[in-house]
Structure formats: structure tokens, C-alpha cells
Amino acid sequence: MAELDVVVIGAGVSGLAAAARLAGAGLAVTVLEARERVGGRIRTHRPSLLELGAQVIHGDRNPVAALPGLGAPVPVPRRAARVLLADGPRPLSALRPTPPLLEERLASGAAAPLLRRLAGANPWDVPVAAWLKEETVRCPEVLEPTAEWFRQNWAGEPEALSAAALAALRRADRAGRGEFALPGGFDRLPARLAEGLRVRLGDEVVRLSWSPGRVRAHTASGHAESAAAAVVTVPPPMVAEGRLVIDDLPVRKQAAAYELRPGDAWCGLVGYPEPAPESVVVFDAGGRLGFVSTTAGRPEVLVMAKSRAAAAARAAWAEPGALAALLARALPWTRGLGPERVVVADWGADPWAGGAYTYPGVGALWASPAWAEPLGGTVFFAGEATVGLSGPPMAHMAMASGERAATEVIGALER
Numbered sequence: 001m002a003e004l005d006v007v008v009i010g011a012g013v014s015g016l017a018a019a020a021r022l023a024g025a026g027l028a029v030t031v032l033e034a035r036e037r038v039g040g041r042i043r044t045h046r047p048s049l050l051e052l053g054a055q056v057i058h059g060d061r062n063p064v065a066a067l068p069g070l071g072a073p074v075p076v077p078r079r080a081a082r083v084l085l086a087d088g089p090r091p092l093s094a095l096r097p098t099p100p101l102l103e104e105r106l107a108s109g110a111a112a113p114l115l116r117r118l119a120g121a122n123p124w125d126v127p128v129a130a131w132l133k134e135e136t137v138r139c140p141e142v143l144e145p146t147a148e149w150f151r152q153n154w155a156g157e158p159e160a161l162s163a164a165a166l167a168a169l170r171r172a173d174r175a176g177r178g179e180f181a182l183p184g185g186f187d188r189l190p191a192r193l194a195e196g197l198r199v200r201l202g203d204e205v206v207r208l209s210w211s212p213g214r215v216r217a218h219t220a221s222g223h224a225e226s227a228a229a230a231v232v233t234v235p236p237p238m239v240a241e242g243r244l245v246i247d248d249l250p251v252r253k254q255a256a257a258y259e260l261r262p263g264d265a266w267c268g269l270v271g272y273p274e275p276a277p278e279s280v281v282v283f284d285a286g287g288r289l290g291f292v293s294t295t296a297g298r299p300e301v302l303v304m305a306k307s308r309a310a311a312a313a314r315a316a317w318a319e320p321g322a323l324a325a326l327l328a329r330a331l332p333w334t335r336g337l338g339p340e341r342v343v344v345a346d347w348g349a350d351p352w353a354g355g356a357y358t359y360p361g362v363g364a365l366w367a368s369p370a371w372a373e374p375l376g377g378t379v380f381f382a383g384e385a386t387v388g389l390s391g392p393p394m395a396h397m398a399m400a401s402g403e404r405a406a407t408e409v410i411g412a413l414e415r
Contacts, residue, residue: 097139
């Protein structure tokens with residue numbers, strides 16, 4: 001077995017976790033990555049150590065904390081929570097019930113009777129929008145703000161989000177409670193996973209040809225890597241759009257690649273000439289900025305916008321002064337201050353990401369397990385798009401998917 005070779009396509013945490021598991025089993029592994037860095041949708045800005053991609057480690061039982069050499073995750077300090085309404089920023093409690101409480105209700109058993117009534121014979125085809133409309137009939141003023149809350153937390157439109165699937169994902173997560181940061185930046189996680197691995201950066205795989213027991217990965221530079229098996233971790237849209245061609249891909253998997261679309265996302269780090277007077281998170285209920293966060297004493301403002309807010313923030317950034325004007329409404333202390341710099345991570349425009357992460361879509365719950373199915377005991381699949389209802393599309397679940405795919409590869413090569 002030590003002479004058997006595996007090609008892993010993609011050096012995000014799922015690909016690196018798969019490669020580390022395979023290398024630990026004695027296999028010769030090569031990881032091929034299109035970007036000039038490892039980490040995929042984890043991107044830490046330096047020297048600020050602010051996160052332009054995946055933001056935090058979720059849960060006090062998150063498996064990331066068990067990895068040696070990273071240091072213990074530290075709790076993220078609590079910030080004041082505000083909501084930006086038409087009349088300006090107000091405490092989140094101005095919305096009653098608050099959007100987080102409504103999301104908690106959806107994830108709990110309390111929502112089940114209403115979901116069953118709305119669903120009829122199709123329990124997985126209830127959109128969040130339909131449930132939310134019924135749930136807020138006595139408080140209609142919170143309908144639109146809460147719809148925006150779901151957009152920002154799940155990167156999908158409420159009309160497209162499956163309410164029952166979203167609830168199942170929340171219940172399935174075993175990572176615990178709380179939010180944590182890695183000392184020195186989230187990008188230390190992929191760097192740690194990549195230690196000792198053979199990773200070739202900056203060479204996009206454009207075609208994967210295969211037959212049982214043999215694969216050949218062709219790159220944009222004309223290089224070809226042969227192996228006994230491959231692990232594909234790229235987001236499904238790369239396959240759906242033909243950026244990565246997988247020969248003899250079954251129709252069911254082609255259809256799954258089209259269904260598994262990540263929601264749009266745009267992140268901006270805006271530097272001001274003066275420090276923030278307080279630590280605060282502002283949720284823009286109007287769909288223009290997503291979440292805006294500051295830390296007292298630091299001059300940076302972080303904007304993380306998803307779904308329709310990503311398009312709005314992207315357009316504002318492209319128009320001189322427009323982004324600063326939006327931020328001045330959310331953060332009054334920035335009025336009259338011109339940003340000194342803006343660092344952007346546009347995940348929706350990133351050709352190797354295609355967006356934030358895959359959301360559970362109405363009528364599309366078959367797609368994730370279909371995408372995860374191996375081909376001929378030779379081509380295996382990992383990444384957050386493969387986790388289905390086993391947990392939310394976060395870094396620890398992406399890692400778990402890579403380890404699962406590696407176990408499948410090892411089992412196939414032992415036969």
C-alpha cells in the first residue's frame with residue numbers, strides 16, 4: 001500500500017484533512033491547489049489578524065481545538081449587538097422577538113407542528129419564508145429583518161432555504177456553544193494541516209480522467225499527475241461550469257453539481273484614521289451591509305455581507321464614497337472620516353470559491369449525498385457541500401468530510 005498514490009484536488013481544510021489522513025496511513029499523496037496559498041475560504045488578513053473568510057471556530061467542543069500545535073482557541077469577546085433600521089442603529093432587542101430567538105425556535109421541536117402543517121406530504125419542501133410568514137403573523141414588523149438575518153447566517157434566500165433541513169443541521173451539530181478564535185489567526189489551521197504534505201500551489205486542475213484504479217489530473221500549466229485514486233474537494237459549481245471537467249461523470253452527479261450552489265458573499269476590511277470607540281456588531285436589516293463589526297481601540301471595520309447584501313456592498317465599494325456613506329449610517333462615529341484603505345475578499349467573484357458555502361435548498365436535499373458518492377472506487381469527494389444534514393457548512397464539518405473521504409480511499413485501496 002505504501003507505493004499507492006493519491007491526488008487531492010484542492011488545499012482547503014477538507015483537502016488538507018484528507019491528505020493528512022492519507023499520508024498518515026502511509027500513502028504517497030500530492031495536493032494540487034489553484035490558488036497561491038492553502039486554506040480555501042479561510043483567509044486571515046495580516047498584520048491585523050482579522051478574518052476575511054471563515055470568521056470563528058464555532059462551539060466549545062469543536063474538533064479543531066483537539067488538533068495539536070495550534071494552541072487553545074480563545075473565546076471571542078462579546079460585542080454590543082445592534083440592528084440598523086430605517087431610523088438608524090438600535091439595540092437588537094428593538095426587534096421582538098429577536099431574529100436569533102426565531103432561528104432558535106426553528107431549530108427546536110417547537111416549530112415541528114407548524115412545519116408539518118405547511119409541508120403536507122412534502123416535509124422537506126417548506127421554505128423558511130413560508131414558515132417565517134406564519135411565525136411572525138402577530139409581529140409582522142420583524143418579518144423582513146428576520147428574513148435578512150437568515151440570509152446573512154445561511155447565505156441563501158428564505159424562499160430557497162429548506163426550513164426543516166436548516167433545523168436538522170442545527171440539531172445535528174455537536175460542536176457545542178460559543179465562538180472562539182485561533183491565537184495568531186484562523187489560517188494557522190490550514191497551515192498546520194499542510195505540514196509535511198506535498199502541496200503544489202498555483203496550478204489549477206482543469207480535467208480529471210479516470211478508469212477503475214487509475215486517475216490522471218491535468219492542470220492548466222500542462223502538467224499531469226497520475227495516481228491510483230483522487231479526492232475532489234473543489235466547490236461543485238467549478239464542475240457545473242466546466243472549470244474542472246471530470247470524465248464520465250454520471251448524470252446524477254452532474255445534476256447535483258448544478259444544485260449545490262453557494263450563496264454570494266463579499267467581505268471588506270475598511271481602515272479608518274481613528275479607532276473605534278466601542279466593540280459592536282451591527283446587523284443591517286435593510287440588506288446592504290450584512291454584519292459590520294468593530295473592536296474598541298482599533299481603526300478597522302469589518303463588513304461581512306452575504307446573499308443580496310453581498311451584491312449591495314460590492315456595488316457600494318465600486319462607487320466612490322458609497323461604502324463610507326453606508327458605514328456612516330451603521331457606525332455614526334465614522335461620519336466625516338474618509339477610509340484610508342479597503343481590503344476586499346469577494347468570494348462571490350472568486351473563481352475557485354463561487355461564494356460563501358452551500359445552503360440547504362428546498363427540494364435539493366438529495367444533492368449533497370449524491371455529490372459525496374465515490375466513482376468506481378477511484379474518485380472520491382469531500383468538502384462542505386458533501387456534509388448534507390450531518391452538520392452545518394463550517395470548517396470542522398469540512399475537515400470531517402475530508403477525513404471521511406480519506407477513510408473511503410484507504411478502504412478501496414486495501415481491497
